[in-house]
Amino acid sequence: MTLDTNIVTAQDGVQTALSGVVVSNEDTLFGTKQVVPQSKRSVSKFQKILRFVWDTFGKEREERMFVQRIDRYLFLFGLLSDWVKYLDQTNISNAYVSGMREDLKMYSQQRNLLTTFFNIGYIVSAVPSQILMNRVRPSLLIPTAEILWSILVILLAACKTTHQMYGLRFLIGFCESPLRPGMTTVIGSWYTPDELGKRVSLFCIASSVANMFSGYIQAGLYSSMNGRYGIAGWKWLFIIDGIISIPCSLLGYYCIPDFPATTRARWLKSGDKEYAIKRMEIVGRRPPRKLTVKRFLNFFKSWRPYAFLGPYCIGSFGESTLYFNLWLKSNPKYSVQRVNIIPTAGYAIAVVGAYFWSSFADLTGVRWPWFFVSNFWCILGNIILAVWSVPDDVKMFANMIQFLGFSTQNIFNSIGQEAFQDDTEARSISIALGNTICYTFAAWLPLILFPTTQAPHYKYGYKSAVGFYVIQDLSLFLFLYLSRREANRKGKVRNAFGLFVDRSEVVLEDQSSVSRS
Numbered sequence: 001m002t003l004d005t006n007i008v009t010a011q012d013g014v015q016t017a018l019s020g021v022v023v024s025n026e027d028t029l030f031g032t033k034q035v036v037p038q039s040k041r042s043v044s045k046f047q048k049i050l051r052f053v054w055d056t057f058g059k060e061r062e063e064r065m066f067v068q069r070i071d072r073y074l075f076l077f078g079l080l081s082d083w084v085k086y087l088d089q090t091n092i093s094n095a096y097v098s099g100m101r102e103d104l105k106m107y108s109q110q111r112n113l114l115t116t117f118f119n120i121g122y123i124v125s126a127v128p129s130q131i132l133m134n135r136v137r138p139s140l141l142i143p144t145a146e147i148l149w150s151i152l153v154i155l156l157a158a159c160k161t162t163h164q165m166y167g168l169r170f171l172i173g174f175c176e177s178p179l180r181p182g183m184t185t186v187i188g189s190w191y192t193p194d195e196l197g198k199r200v201s202l203f204c205i206a207s208s209v210a211n212m213f214s215g216y217i218q219a220g221l222y223s224s225m226n227g228r229y230g231i232a233g234w235k236w237l238f239i240i241d242g243i244i245s246i247p248c249s250l251l252g253y254y255c256i257p258d259f260p261a262t263t264r265a266r267w268l269k270s271g272d273k274e275y276a277i278k279r280m281e282i283v284g285r286r287p288p289r290k291l292t293v294k295r296f297l298n299f300f301k302s303w304r305p306y307a308f309l310g311p312y313c314i315g316s317f318g319e320s321t322l323y324f325n326l327w328l329k330s331n332p333k334y335s336v337q338r339v340n341i342i343p344t345a346g347y348a349i350a351v352v353g354a355y356f357w358s359s360f361a362d363l364t365g366v367r368w369p370w371f372f373v374s375n376f377w378c379i380l381g382n383i384i385l386a387v388w389s390v391p392d393d394v395k396m397f398a399n400m401i402q403f404l405g406f407s408t409q410n411i412f413n414s415i416g417q418e419a420f421q422d423d424t425e426a427r428s429i430s431i432a433l434g435n436t437i438c439y440t441f442a443a444w445l446p447l448i449l450f451p452t453t454q455a456p457h458y459k460y461g462y463k464s465a466v467g468f469y470v471i472q473d474l475s476l477f478l479f480l481y482l483s484r485r486e487a488n489r490k491g492k493v494r495n496a497f498g499l500f501v502d503r504s505e506v507v508l509e510d511q512s513s514v515s516r517s
Helices: 025-029 045-053 061-103 110-133 138-158 162-176 179-187 193-224 233-250 272-283 293-301 304-318 320-330 336-364 368-387 392-405 408-419 424-442 445-449 461-489
Strands: none
Touching: 045 336, 061 110, 061 138, 061 162, 061 179, 061 193, 061 233, 061 272, 061 320, 061 336, 110 138, 110 162, 110 179, 110 424, 110 445, 138 162, 138 179, 138 233, 179 193, 179 408, 179 424, 193 336, 193 408, 293 304, 293 424, 304 368, 304 408, 304 424, 304 461, 320 336, 320 368, 320 392, 320 461, 336 368, 336 392, 336 408, 368 392, 368 408, 368 461, 408 424, 408 461, 424 445, 445 461
């Protein structure tokens, strides 16, 4: 494709004019005319409904078959891997209310310290693991890390003291850190904007499904396996979780395709690699490059990592749903089984919220309003809990509706993937850095805001959570402003997907592909 130099780009409402567009045969062969936003596809009303359910229904056959192939391997493995990660990460909470507290005499801050040591391990390796991924294929690094942490989870069942558990939890956190930023970056390298939001949100929200399964598994084990072979029910949870995780991890060596430019996935068909590269060129997403010391330092000299942290991290500082089961446990009308099962309804709500908010974001091509819609439920729930002097049914409602906001960070994940689409390494390091900050604060802040000794009524916890979520909303405005300002300074234009790209990177079907800023 060739572009005439007569391109007049005008930001902030000035009309953009483009002339001299020529679409070559090569462009058509690899799908330039097919890879267009959903909002510009001419489809029937029934197809629009199907497209909302899943976007491949609105695509041409060639593109539909390709995306479905990526979904079957990369996306489904992503869901499975994140499910495994959070199954292994959050089983501590279920074990705690199922006998571990009494067996190990955890009557002070030990429960929070188990989370703290996990977070420290995660913090230590988060950014280094993404630097390593620039040298080691994700298809090797991620599954290997998963296998290691699965073995460590099984070893938790052999612990006789909390100090032994602290050490293992540190190592589990260390091994788990490559998964979320690594897989998010890989997923962001294969999907176009009207495909990306739903998949990133559902990948990340797989943690909610893991929490559901952990509750069901622990409830079942407590009823059927408690005391079997002299092993307590809460120990069986670690054993079963680890056994489930190892075979799931092995699939990663086959399913993760790395990046379009470097893939050697055996399940891709002839021509898929070239087609994937062309799709990302049309979107404006650049392939990975060698991460030099200079590039690494220049990244931290820019606005990007600092503005990214606000919308990505701040809401997690006050995440009060982690203490929902402690409120249930404090109420004598709830048995151990019900304490484990009731929160699973919240995680089911989280999956529904993630699906709808991300689907609307993909379909409309505008993500930021759905960030606020998602975050609203967290603010409302914590306002009610901060009041506290309300009936138990209202407290239950306040805890449950917060799960509708679980996808806020995931929606911003897609915003960040697209804002930094000119730099693959910036995308992965930003997420790793964001997770580092989240886990850094989670290592000590809950000890102050949600001390176990105050459960279930916390003096500062719920009030602080409201403040954090409001600040998170405000920080998104700052991120969007700085992103647009950078684009204006560099003279970038919006492509057909509404993303800022260099003028030389605009790949068009017709003149309408460049939007007005």
